[in-house]
Amino acid sequence: MGVLALLWGSGFLWIKLALTGLSPVQITVIRCALGAGVLLVLARAGGQRLPRKLWGHLAVAAFFCNALPFLLFAIGEQTVDSGVAGVLNATTPLFAVLIGLMIGAERGLTPVRVTGLVLGFAGVLLIFAPWQQEGLTSVGALALLGAAASYAVAFAYMGRNLVGKGGPIAVSAAQLTAATGLSAVMMPFDGAPTTPNATAIVAVVVLGVFGTGVTFYLNYRIIEDEGATSAATVGYLLPVVSVALGAIVLDEPLTARIVVGMAVVLAGVALTRSALAKRPHERTGRYQLSVMSTERDTGRGRSADLR
DSSP, X not given: OHHHHHHHHTHHHHHHHHTTTSOHHHHXXXXXXXXXXXXXHHHHHTTOOOOSSOHHHHHHHHIIXXXXXXXXXXXXXXXXXXXXXXXXXXXXXXHHHHHHHHHTOOOOOOHHHHHHHHHHHHHHHHHHOGGGSSOTTSHHHHHHHHHHHHHHHHHHHHHHHTTTSSOHHHHHHHHHHHHHHHHHTTGGGOOOOOOOOHHHHHHHHHHHIIIIIIHHHHHHHHHHHHOHHHHHTHHHHHHHHHHHHHHHHSOOOOOHHHHHXXXXXXXXXXXXXXXXXXXXXXXXXXXXXGOOEEEEEETTEEEEEEO
């Protein structure tokens, strides 16, 4: 989760830079294609084959987890401040809880986890102070809110229909391949004039390889091991990462309000993690879905290698 937050936390920056020379549709297609390419190579190296009978489910998951939110984020960040974008993105865990309760997939919602989720969102509000920024009620903000809700729908759908149905790298690669196809359908309708530059190209490559390919695999594993709400909780850590990087790399100021907000976010996430640690039987049950048994011949018969 820490690595996922670190890679995903810089995503807003890369999107902003990519928008200097590429349209939202172009960014969506390129990042999906690059992410799929990375995972296809890793799947082949790991001996994992693409699934043959899951493409209907993969198409639905690809639409809600990749094609739609990627496009909405790129559209929203054209007119919305990064602070507002961070707050709206952090609503994903809350949407995930509501959807999980509606479909009966969220059975471990203890008072401790609820407290952690509320604390995490309160910390995000303290960090960004959206009441001091513009754009909270704009069309761009609505697009970002739609992207956060779309992620929550996708996590729940993936947890119910894709987890445990094959090697996680191969399933992730197949889903991003489907997302590339869905995004490419929009290319003929993209009338936005663009002038690609070196900054935009480098940004979209980093966004595709690390911010899409690697992070999508990590996110899939968290859904597989701990459930959709836990995977969505990483959204609370993204502002902490982005603010910390800004202070370290760009020498941006850290006010007392921001520091307190970061501490509150970390406390909230810690509460949700501690609640998960007290449910080992549920985590084990989820993890067993991904166990693969490989038999091999030995001099004394056949043995099973569980991985």
